[in-house]
Amino acid sequence: MTTTAPTEAPPRPASKPVTRPGDRIFVGLSRGAGVLLLLIMAAIAAFLAVRSAHAISGDHGNFLTTFDWNPQLDPPVFGIAVLLYGTVVSSVIAMVIAVPVAIGIALFISHYAPRRLAAPLAYIVDLLAAVPSIVYGLWGALYLVPHLQGLTSWLDTYFGWTVVFDQSDKGVVARSLFTVGVLLAIMILPIITNVSREVFRQVPKAQEEAALALGATRWEVVRMSVLPFARSGIISASMLGLGRALGETMAVATVLSSSSVLSAHILDPNGGTFAQNIASKFGEATAFGRDALIASGLVLFVITLLVNGAARLIIARRSEYSGADA
Amino acid sequence: MSETVTGRPLEARPLAPSPLVHRRLPAWGPAAIAATAIALGVVIGLAADLSSHVQWGLIALVLFVAGTYVVTARVEGRRQAKDRVATSMVWACFVVAVIPLYSLVETTIAKGGGALDGTFLTHSMAGVLDNDKGGGVYHAIIGTLEQVGLASLIAVPIGLLTAVYLVEYGRGALATAVTFFVDVMTGIPSIVSGLFVYAFWIQVLKFGYSGFAGALALTILMIPIVVRSTEEMLKLVPNELREASLALGVPKWRTILKVVLPTSLGGVLTGVVLAVARIAGETAPILLLVFGNQYINTDPFHGPQSSLPYFIYEQYVLGTDQSYARAWGAALVLIAFVMVLNLVARLIARWKAPQK
Numbered sequence: 001m002t003t004t005a006p007t008e009a010p011p012r013p014a015s016k017p018v019t020r021p022g023d024r025i026f027v028g029l030s031r032g033a034g035v036l037l038l039l040i041m042a043a044i045a046a047f048l049a050v051r052s053a054h055a056i057s058g059d060h061g062n063f064l065t066t067f068d069w070n071p072q073l074d075p076p077v078f079g080i081a082v083l084l085y086g087t088v089v090s091s092v093i094a095m096v097i098a099v100p101v102a103i104g105i106a107l108f109i110s111h112y113a114p115r116r117l118a119a120p121l122a123y124i125v126d127l128l129a130a131v132p133s134i135v136y137g138l139w140g141a142l143y144l145v146p147h148l149q150g151l152t153s154w155l156d157t158y159f160g161w162t163v164v165f166d167q168s169d170k171g172v173v174a175r176s177l178f179t180v181g182v183l184l185a186i187m188i189l190p191i192i193t194n195v196s197r198e199v200f201r202q203v204p205k206a207q208e209e210a211a212l213a214l215g216a217t218r219w220e221v222v223r224m225s226v227l228p229f230a231r232s233g234i235i236s237a238s239m240l241g242l243g244r245a246l247g248e249t250m251a252v253a254t255v256l257s258s259s260s261v262l263s264a265h266i267l268d269p270n271g272g273t274f275a276q277n278i279a280s281k282f283g284e285a286t287a288f289g290r291d292a293l294i295a296s297g298l299v300l301f302v303i304t305l306l307v308n309g310a311a312r313l314i315i316a317r318r319s320e321y322s323g324a325d326a
Numbered sequence: 327m328s329e330t331v332t333g334r335p336l337e338a339r340p341l342a343p344s345p346l347v348h349r350r351l352p353a354w355g356p357a358a359i360a361a362t363a364i365a366l367g368v369v370i371g372l373a374a375d376l377s378s379h380v381q382w383g384l385i386a387l388v389l390f391v392a393g394t395y396v397v398t399a400r401v402e403g404r405r406q407a408k409d410r411v412a413t414s415m416v417w418a419c420f421v422v423a424v425i426p427l428y429s430l431v432e433t434t435i436a437k438g439g440g441a442l443d444g445t446f447l448t449h450s451m452a453g454v455l456d457n458d459k460g461g462g463v464y465h466a467i468i469g470t471l472e473q474v475g476l477a478s479l480i481a482v483p484i485g486l487l488t489a490v491y492l493v494e495y496g497r498g499a500l501a502t503a504v505t506f507f508v509d510v511m512t513g514i515p516s517i518v519s520g521l522f523v524y525a526f527w528i529q530v531l532k533f534g535y536s537g538f539a540g541a542l543a544l545t546i547l548m549i550p551i552v553v554r555s556t557e558e559m560l561k562l563v564p565n566e567l568r569e570a571s572l573a574l575g576v577p578k579w580r581t582i583l584k585v586v587l588p589t590s591l592g593g594v595l596t597g598v599v600l601a602v603a604r605i606a607g608e609t610a611p612i613l614l615l616v617f618g619n620q621y622i623n624t625d626p627f628h629g630p631q632s633s634l635p636y637f638i639y640e641q642y643v644l645g646t647d648q649s650y651a652r653a654w655g656a657a658l659v660l661i662a663f664v665m666v667l668n669l670v671a672r673l674i675a676r677w678k679a680p681q682k
Contacts, residue, residue, distance in 0.1 A: 026579035027495055033487035034496070034504040037553075040546060041507050044518070047525040104419025112416050121420070128427050130668050132607020134635040135657045138642055139430045142650065150380075186426045193423075217409035240513070247515025249610040250635070254642055275517045275610065282614055290524070297521040301514070308513030312506065 044301070052295035058288060063295070068260045069277065071285070071292035078292050080299055082262045086177055086271035087300070090252065091245040093181025093266070094188060099238050101185075102192035107222060109193075110200040122197070129190035137254035140183040141175075145255060148174040148182065152267045167267045175257035175269040183251050188241035195240060199233030200226055232314050239311035243304050249275035274300040351401050356410070359397060363390035387418060431661075438658025441651045447659070451620040451632075456644045463656050465622040466637035470663075472626040473537045473616065473633055474606050477544035482598055484545075485552025492553070493560040494582055511550040519546040520611030528615070535617040537626030540633070543611030548601050555597025559590040592678020596671045603667035607660060609635035634660045 056063050058076055066079025109121050152167070152174045159165040207225040216224065227234075253276045257269035278293045285293060367386030391414055399407035446462040454461035488508070492501055523543040527533050563586050571581040587594070612618075617630040618640055632640075634656055641653035 020577050020579075022579045023577050026582070030487040030491035030495060031500070033484045034491045034500065036484060037488055037504060037511070037549065038507055040549075041511060043526065044514070044522045044546075047522055047530070048518075051525050051529070101419045101422055104416045105423050108416045108420045112413060113420075124424065124427065127665070127668070128423070130603060130664050131427075131430065132609075132635055132660055132664060134607065134609040134638050135430070135434065135661055138638055138653055138657055139433060141642065143429065143433050189423055217405055219409040219412035220405065222412070243513045247513075247517065249515065249517045250639060254639070275515055278517050278521065279610055279613055283617075290529075294521050294525055297518050301518045304513050304515055304518075305510055308510055309506075312509040 048294055048298040048301060051291045052298045055288065055291035055295040059292070067262055069272075069281065069292075071289040076288060076292070080274070080296050082260050083272050083274045083277050083296060084299070085262050086256075087246055087273040087275075087303075089266060089271070090177045090180040090184060090273060091242055093178060094184035094245045095238060095242055097182060097185035098188050098192055098241060099234075102189050102237075102241070103196055103234060105189070105193045106196035106200055107226070110197050111218070111222060111226065125190050125193050128186075129194070133187065133248060134250040134254075136183060136187050137251040140179070140251055141254040144183060145174050145179055148179050152176070152178065156267060163264055164266055166265050168263075168265060169268065172269060173257070174267070175255060176267050177256070177271050178266045180252050180256050180273075181266075183255055184245045184248055187248065187251060188245050191244060192237045192241040195237035196230065196234050199230040199237070203229045236311040236314040239307055239314070243308040243311065246307065247275055247300060247304050248273075249279050252276040253279040349401055351398060355397070355401075356394065359393045360390055363387075363393055390414065391418075434654060434657050434661055437651070437654035438656075441655030442658060446652075446655055450622045452622070454620075456646050457648055459648050459651075461652060463634065463637055463652075463659060465619060466632040466634045466656065467659070468622060468624055469537055469616065469619075469626075469631035469633040470606060470635075470660075472624075473541045473544060473612070473631070474602060476538060476541035476626060477548055477605060478598070478602055480541070481545045481548035481552055481601070485549045485598075485601075486556055486594070488549070488553045489556035489560055490582060490587075492557055494578070494586070508550045508553045511546070512554065514546065515610075516543070516547055516608050517610040517614070519543045520614040522546070523611065524614050534628070535615060535630045536628055537616055537623075537631040537633075540612045540616040540631075541626065543615055544605045544608060547608060547611075548605050551601040551604055552598060555600065556590075556594050559593030559597065560586060562593065563589045592674055595678070596675040599667050599671040599674065603664045603671070606664055606667070607635055609633075609639055612636040613639065634663070 055071070059066075059071075059078060060075035061068070061077035061079050063079050065081050066077060067082050069078045069082075070076065071078045105125065109118050109125070113121055149171070153171050155165040156167040156170065160167070203226050207229070208221050211221045211225050252273050256272065256276055258272040258276060258280065259270050260272070261270040263270045274296050278297055282290065282293055364386045366389050367382050370385055371382035391411055394410050394414060395407045398410050445460060447467070448464050449460070449462035450465035451461045488504065492505060492508075495501075496504070520543045523539055523546070527539050527542060528535070533539065567585050567589060568581055571585045572578065576584070612633045613636060616633060616636065618636050619630040619632045623629050623631045638653045638656045638660065641649040641656065
């Protein structure tokens with residue numbers, strides 16, 4: 001401004017901005033939505049806790065160590081030992097398979113694929129994420145199970161001595177925790193890939209170029225500048241994938257032939273997971289049985305809460321990455 | 327550069343081995359190794375009488391990686407060999423990931439295409455026995471549309487307002503808490519949200535099974551997705567636009583409604599459509615809360631309904647050839663629905679993309 005005001009404006013109390021009714025309503029609405037969200041979370045925890053307390057107090061077995069799930073009996077006996085074991089084992093198998101492959105795909109898209117291919121390839125990975133889990137379940141049960149039988153028999157023949165890969169019943173249908181793990185691995189590939197890719201893209205170009213200028217091969221660039229930079233991102237991406245694998249319901253419910261047997265032989269059709277147990281027992285359960293299922297759901301809720309919370313905290317420490325796409 | 331100093335032409339320079347130039351594998355080298363590996367894989371497969379062609383492929387792959395390493399290590403040196411092995415591993419990872427997607431889409435189209443016809447899309451399962459051919463998904467499509475529509479009606483306003491709060495107003499402890507719990511909420515397993523709505527809506531409030539109960543559970547799953555994507559989009563709106571509007575004396579709420587939201591409309595819509603696509607495939611809450619129905623029930627507030635994902639599970643559990651065919655048909659319809667939504671989202675994103 002070249003012109004100067006001839007008279008100074010009368011000093012106003014600047015600390016008190018004008019608030020209009022519209023503003024107040026709008027702030028109230030948007031803050032209300034945020035508070036509602038917190039209330040929903042609190043309500044989920046509260047309602048599940050109340051029903052679970054009712055169920056666990058009526059349990060005549062030990063809720064943590066009982067193998068069977070018989071809340072309909074008198075007295076009711078049920079426990080989560082088999083479910084906890086099955087959930088953890090299938091998720092661990094999924095992680096062991098999915099994490100290296102997902103890092104490979106993310107590297108492929110960010111560093112190896114020809115430029116013009118990278119965008120369509122990323123889109124294909126997104127499509128993999130968009131397929132509904134029940135379709136994975138249907139495909140897993142009707143296509144993957146018969147096609148994995150060769151692999152499980154082979155593992156049994158050559159690696160049966162490790163106990164883990166031993167099949168008590170040779171050549172049995174592959175509706176086991178192992179198959180569930182393979183299917184879960186396919187399902188969590190996209191989320192781990194997407195988050196890792198996002199982190200790989202943020203590696204400072206100068207670091208990579210410095211390594212190249214020193215004569216490093218592409219693999220050495222990846223190993224010395226990309227992977228160390230992205231380590232925390234990869235960890236949190238994996239934990240987000242783990243959270244999804246832990247809570248997956250339909251794919252497990254269709255593939256697994258469940259039982260209340262806790263077995264170290266992961267190729268045997270045994271065991272169960274929290275979500276699968278709820279989905280398959282809920283329909284026929286009594287009122288008390290449903291409370292029991294809610295109790296197991298609460299355990300699942302707490303586990304996924306811890307895993308996801310930890311993943312988000314790791315991401316949050318890297319302020320430059322928001323984790324928005326996850 | 328000695329050439330320029332001595333002024334000798336480049337052609338005359340003898341090809342003396344320089345410490346800066348290494349021998350390289352010729353361009354056809356990898357292709358030759360691959361061809362040899364595949365040929366050996368086929369030979370070994372035939373010789374050992376392996377029936378599975380996957381095993382042939384695996385043998386060829388192992389031979390290719392080993393061959394690449396050995397040949398490159400001899401010609402180019404260790405480090406180059408490691409580099410080439412890493413490259414082939416990364417390529418292999420990608421191929422490994424594409425195989426299941428291809429197989430899934432191919433199987434669904436091949437098996438679902440057979441079941442798909444005019445009757446399938448326009449009839450319900452009323453009076454169709456497990457072993458009967460025919461029947462359809464009309465009732466399931468109605469259920470899915472109503473449940474997803476209701477869930478979106480509730481979740482989108484709440485999600486948008488929460489995102490506006492976080493970006494435009496959010497300061498202090500409340501905003502931090504909301505941000506954290508939105509993140510945590512994205513990780514809630516769908517079955518847990520179903521259990522919560524069951525305990526709250528059906529056990530305590532004594533409502534019956536209905537499409538609306540399912541929609542409530544879907545709402546819980548949808549809100550965090552909408553909040554996250556909207557928040558990202560609102561953050562992209564340049565602050566200059568807000569300041570320009572405020573400087574003209576426009577109230578903040580009108581600034582948000584008339585400047586911030588229209589600017590980010592494309593991105594926000596894209597996020598909403600993707601969220602709809604995500605929840606349209608949810609089965610677990612429907613299983614607990616909507617309970618399934620063979621007949622057409624157009625009223626989402628009273629009585630059990632069906633939905634596409636539920637229909638797939640129901641028909642799978644029946645376990646007859648005819649019901650499997652119906653399950654594949656419904657899976658094809660569901661995948662087509664989700665893919666169309668994804669396509670729409672991308673088109674919106676392109677249509678509303680900021681002009682450069």
